[in-house]
Amino acid sequence: MRSWRAALRIAAREARRARARTALVVAMIALPVLALSYVAVNYDMFRLTPAERAERRLGTADASLTWLVDGPLTQNLRGGGWVIPGDPPTTAPTLDEVRAVLPPGSRVVPLGETRLALRTTTGVGELPATVVDLADPMVRGIASVVEGRAPAGDREMAVSAEALRRLGVGLGDDVTSADGVRVYRVTGVVEFPADLGEMVALPPDAGPVAQRWLVDAPEPVTWEQVEQLNQRGFLVELRTVLLDPAADPRYDPSVADADATVVGTGVLVAGLGVLEVVLLAGPAFAVGARRRRRDLALVAANGGTPAHLRRIVLADGVVLGVVGAAVGIVLGIAAAFAGRPLVEEYVAQARAGGYRVLPPALLAVAGLAVATGVLAAMVPAFTAARQDVVTALSGRRGAVRSRRRWLVVGLLAAATGTALAAAGAAWVSETVMLAGLALAELGLVLCTPSLIGLLARFGRLLPLAPRIALRDTARNRAAAAPAIAAVMAAVAGSVMIGVYLASDRARSVEGYQPALPHGYVTAWYDGFAPPSDPAPVERVAAAARDAGIEVGAVARLHQPTCPPGTAERISCGLTVAVPAGRACPYDPSGALEARDRRRAAEDPRCAVGYHTISGVLADSVVDDGSALPLLTGADPDDLRRATEMLRAGGVVVTEPGLVVDGQVAVEVRRYDPALPPDPGGGRAVVDTVRLPGYALTSGLSAERVVYSPAAVDRLGLAAAHTGFVLATATEPTTGQEDRLRDGLRALPGSPVPAVERGPGGYGDLDAILLAIAAGVVTLGAAGIATGLAAADGRADLSTLAAVGASPRVRRLLSLCQSGMIAGLGSLLGVVAGLTGAVVVMFALNEAGRADWPGGGTYPVTVPWSMLTVVLAVPVVAMLGAGLLTRSRLPVERRIV
Structure with a gap:
């Protein structure tokens, strides 16, 4: 303990003497501590207590009643889930009827x-x-x-x-x-x-x-009363249950347990963050150890053991970790408290429960900060303990070689981590996948020193400045390797996440089925109930032009409905049945084995779509060909054939597999709630009629059926005017859509507009933000490593000056050193990130095939905008090093 006290005093004195390096390390440790503290405090403020949750839901009432059904229902303990065996509600009860089912004296x-x-x-x-x-x-x-x-x-x-x-x-x-x-x-x-x-x-x-x-009841509402209210169709929420769910004997404690997946994922993400900070702060501790190697050698010469030297360097990590923890926690709490109104307004869209912190989490964060400081100082501490005393006192430095065993361990860890990440993706386990990625990243970090030594062999082929930069990087790999690894880890992680996001966007875009060509507008009547005197299409077009929308063709929309004189309780519709030989042979709602699900995913008849699951195609439109170009966007020749089919009394579909021998099977459905339920659970009368059909081969992929007016009349139904469709030159803005809504309200029936804006929300902003974060880490690591190389190379620069080197050599040397760190780390990170992303995407696609009918496969998509930003960062780092480095070479007296 006495040696630790002495080491801590030395560390505190060194921190005061080297203020710039101290501020750098404290900032590196404090930044993640600030972020973690900010998240922990916000989590505690916005995690409502049971009393706050009950107040938000019930106010000061004892209970709340929600009427759902004209009959009995079964609810869960908290009132958040229910089962309704009866029909949907028709007429809500009055206030007096609600009071009648409550205990006497209740206020409602x-x-x-x-x-x-x-x-x-x-x-x-x-x-x-x-x-x-x-x-x-x-x-x-x-x-x-x-x-x-x-x-x-x-x-x-x-x-x-x-x-x-x-x-x-x-x-x-x-x-x-x-x-x-x-x-x-x-x-x-x-x-x-x-x-x-x-x-x-x-x-x-x-x-x-x-x-x-x-409800404010005179006495607490019991569960017997809740069950009686359930029999009358009321869902009940009780304050007593919201305050203390365990008070009821039916309480299941497993429901309240923390999700192990969430906890494990959080631990792994925090671990990756700690590794990143260790890699970034490690070179800074190496700077201190390198500057103090003569002092450490004097300690060893006067009887200090390697353990004493290790403790002196490790004490730097303890002292700076404590300072970083204190600074980060204080700033995190202050930022959370100061930013609470902004988070409430723009992020949570809800008020926080109150100003409070989470002491256990803050203590854990403080311990994590100290551990991070110690881990960052670990490698410099062991390096300092093994240094040769005579070499250090003379100012020379022995050659540094990477041990082969670390290369072997790193390769094994990278391979094992990649396999583990792939297995986690296949099992759809985020925790296992993150653990594999962390292990693979650690393996790459262990391989970095050997890679630097390998590249150093090609230094003799380079000009003077880059040759010296590469040699210094290899000789000082104890500090350069963590900096390169930090850049590689940040870039690799960002590239992997960016590829996943880009692939997910591509999958969503491929799976999106637009209802109209992009930018086109539909205007539907509320409830699809047409007025008795609908407006002509010219007035609809005029309203659109008044709203500032450039409009082309406008057509009316019609849908099949029951013929006049049909009872109001009966509803009618048309569907196209999928031919038996072309329907998916697998039942997606059944219990399929993994082999069958994989076969279904590979069967083109089982492509994810409405008709594959239900066996019918239900999006029905009645048209004579006037609205067909606006609805489908098909080619002119294709539209000509489809229009001829409609004028001949046929049917046009967008799925070629629905047409057999030039005909489609149309099912006429009449739903009558007065009939007893059929075996399928419905109350529909179905007639099947075969009609001439044509399948569009171009245009939108949306599943749609267009019936001719003659075909609807033949099937015994009618066509109801339900709205309009408008062709636009460009996508209307939100303001133009609001003005169009205002203009359409003046028309009979007040049709409501809707713009086809595409899948939306799939820009590259998130990938670019990841690239910027990786770029910040890259610049920081390059700056640290460049400063370390400049500190260690002062004697060599003096020698260069003595033999007549130009003052520009120092600037060029710093530029090459920075480029070496940032460029090598970014290049390795891109390669590692793309490799890991391909493995993960392959595993996710394999898991998706076994989970049919899922959301489809992920096409491996590279976010080139993100890679451009990442690969441009080394150039920025080199330019910054060249601009910020003094051209004047130092002249020093060397100790020989």
Whole structure:
């Protein structure tokens, strides 16, 4: 212990003397500590306690009732899941009927939800609305008025801050409904802690009939009463269960246990972060050990053992780890507290439970920081303990060679980790996959010194400055190898994640089936109920042009429906049956063995789609050929043949396999709830008729059937006008869509527009952000290694100056040293990342084939934009080293 106390004092003195290096190491350790502390504090603040969760859900009520069905239901303990054997609800019970099923003396507050179409700053928008009495104390915790007063009449409302901005109004202003019939006065600003988005609050008399009620019972509601309410179709949530689920004998403790997968994944991610910090901070500790090698040699010459030397260097890690932990935790807590309003508004969209920290997590983070500092100082400590005393005192440095056993261990670890990652992907286990990636990364780190030594053999082929840079990198591989490994690890991880994201985007794009050509617009009547006097297509086109949309052709949309005179309870429809020989022979809902699932995934008849699962194709349109070009985007020659088929009374489909001998099998379905259920669980009467058919060979891949008016009439059904389709030159903006919605509301039936915007959300922003993160690590590692090489090469630079080297040599040498670290690390990282990504993608695709009908396979897609950023970073590092390095060569006295 005395030797440790002395080592710690020496470390503290050295930290004060080398302030720049100390600040660098403390920053490296404090940054991940700050991030982990920030996450832990935010997690604790936004993880609601049972009391807070009950308040957000029930306010101050004892229970809440939600009416779901006209008959009995079975619910789980918390009221979050249920089984409904009866029919869906028809007419909600009144407030008096709800009171009748509750204990005498119970007080009830109704709640309702709806959507309001209101005029906004850009046109017409639909905002979610809650019908609630904000003045009632029972709703405290669910909603509160933060400014103004609660609405009282059916012409008043309270709106959230987000809704105020969307509507463009202030407190006391008027808001007009989309149809211009009703005008609401904004009396207050309301806040729902569970949802800070756009919200409107209406008083109970101004909204629809409630289907949820808050209950303040004179005595606690028992489970016997809950079961009685379940028999009447009510779902019940109890405050007592939300506060303490274990209080009920049916409580299952396994439900509340922590997810082992989440914990394991978190541990592995934290471990990868620690490894990255160790690799980055290791060279900085090596700088200190290299600068102090003469002092350490003097300690050894005066009787110090290798253990003493190790403790002196390890003490640096302890001291700087403690300082980094303290700085990171304090800054993390401060950042979490200061940024809480921003996180609430823009990330969580909900209020936090309160200002609090998570002490056990912060203690663990502090211990992790100290361990990181010690691990980062471990290699320099053992290197310093093995140094030759005479060589160190004379200022010389012996040759450093990489031991072959570390190369063998590294190769074995890389191969084992790759196999483990592939197995984890095949088993769909994130924990195993991450463990394999971490092991493979560690193996590559162990191989890096040997690779540097191998490359150093080619130094004689290079000019003077790069030859010296490569030689110094090889001689000082104890510090250069961790820096190169840190760059490699950061780049490899980013490339692997980037390839996965790009492949996932490509899979999503391939699996997306657009309903229309990109940018085209449909306008459907609400509930597909056409008006008695629909507007002509010219008025629809004019409304689009008034909204600033460049419109081409406009056509009406029709769908098959029941003929006039059919009872209202009966609904009708048409479907195309898949031929027996072309239907998928495997049942996706059945229990299939892995071999059968793999066969199904490879069978083209079982391609994932609606008709493969249901056996029918149900997206039906009635058209004479006028809307067909807008719906399909097919080639002119293909459209000509399809139009001829429609005019001849046939059917056009988009799936060639549905046409057999020039005909398709059309099923006429009439659903009658008055009939007894059939063996399939439905109440449908089905007739099958074969009609002439044509399959489109071009255009969109969306599964669609277009029936001719003559075919619908032959099948005994009618065609109902349900909306319009508009061809546009470019994709309308959101503002143009709002203005179009506003213009269409003036037409009979008020059709609602919808724009085909494609799959969306699949840009390269996430991959570029990963590349930037890898670039920051690369620049940091290159700067550290370049500074170390400059510190160690001062004597060599003095020799160069003495023999007449130009002052530009130092700048060129620093540029080559930086390029060596950043370039070699980035190149190895890209190769390792692409190799690992291919292995993981292959394993995921194999697992997907055994999990049919899943989401399809991943096409291996390389994010070239990300690789361009990553490979450009070494150039930036070299330019930075060249600009920041002084040209004047030092002149020093060498000890010989």
